[in-house]
Amino acid sequence: MNDEQKTLWDYGAHAPGPPLSGHVLVGMDGSDEAVRALDHAAEEARIRRTPLEILHGWPWARHGVPTAQPGKMDVQCLIDKARSVLEFAAGRVHERVAGLDVVTTLSPEPAASELVRRGEGAALTVVGNRGLGRAAGLLAGSVSLRVAAHCGSPLLVVRGESEQRKPAEGTVLVGVADDADADAGAARFAFEEAHQLGAQVRVLRMCSVPELSGSLGAHPAGRLESEPKNLIRIQESEDAVPPTVVAVMREKFPEVGVRIDTVWRDAAHALVDASRAADTVVITAHHHSGRRSGRQLGPVEHALLHHAHCPVALVPVAWQP
Structure with a gap:
């Protein structure tokens, strides 16, 4: 002061x-x-x-x-x-x-x-x-x-673009990346919010498609279909998400319905599109240090704050309720 x-x-x-x-x-x-x-x-x-x-x-x-x-x-x-x-x-x-x-x-x-x-x-x-x-x-x-x-x-x-609050969708959307543990706080917040609203949770899992050489990247579906080993690796990775991120919340909030979708595309665009049918979109707030302007948000968080079709909840990585 x-x-x-x-x-x-x-x-x-x-x-x-x-x-x-x-x-x-x-x-x-x-x-x-x-x-x-x-x-x-x-x-x-x-x-x-x-x-x-x-x-x-x-x-x-x-x-x-x-x-x-x-x-x-x-x-x-x-x-x-x-x-x-x-x-x-x-x-x-x-x-x-x-x-x-x-x-x-x-x-x-x-x-x-x-x-x-x-x-x-x-x-x-x-x-x-x-x-x-x-x-x-x-x-x-x-x-x-x-x-x-x-x-x-x-x-x-x-978000300030809608003059009136849109009709309730009955869905809380939460984005989960490959590093599922980092999104545990966001998942917990989403389930708590859904419990309070009497809504369901839609988990949108953002996946990177393995390169044919074994590294991460994006590949056309046609090439993946010819590589069964890659598809098996993808499926195993996908099956591992619910136990680490969602299963505990399902036990804590058994009355909350859950839908899990996996997308193989840019996370920001996928979440913005999915936010059209959500009451709230929840995502982990990843803070980065900028050279000139101090702490900054990541590109996905920026995209949602600019373009989401519903309120955006940002949950810090280290948040503990």
Whole structure:
């Protein structure tokens, strides 16, 4: 917190309390995208029977007072604007979900960093984004992308292109790669989400086709048909996935129906296409260190955040519920 931000508390703001635990956290800046995220977050808190925390972080006046900066205009205006955003959000939640425990948090810290910090102990953090279209250039620097690159707990990104929530499909889609152990957290989250929603889980297993020489790569089906040994290797690998990733979850959630499909194509395109018939798509968040911009997401995660047809849940590799 810098000196300018500290002076904000002199105008009647209150420092945020300690981070909560086991709750649903949502970022709220007053935008249409944030309102859609708020609605999803309220529903998640309802079905999980947990409190909902609504966070409003700096810069507060991006919507409605675009030139507002500490020290350059009436700081009280910023405080009032921030409070009005939180009051609107809390009122909307109470109207839509009666009896839900709602906590509002006003922070002088940047929204992305505060969402990451306060989301460490959350069961789920929810943010909105603008998707593509006219604001495509804004996504790369958006709060949602910065949070996604650093989150230590599950993050739900509500895609901003649909003005209204599409009809429920009754399916939670989860992507599983060849390295199945790395996707255990994502699989667990998908089953828990399906259990809460009364939905089924569709496991989309992304496979690399073995080269004829034994290495990994893509080959036309015609050449594979003439190589029985390769097909046997592929089938053995495919049969190994349910015990390592799905079997434990099936025992824990026996009421959840499961469908397992294997695809021999680009993971990003396959998941985006399959997301058309899903309520949520769940994938492991693989964080990579970029030379210039620090931690970054992988190409599959980027593709889903830009093009998925339903909300995207990113589950860190090391996440433990």
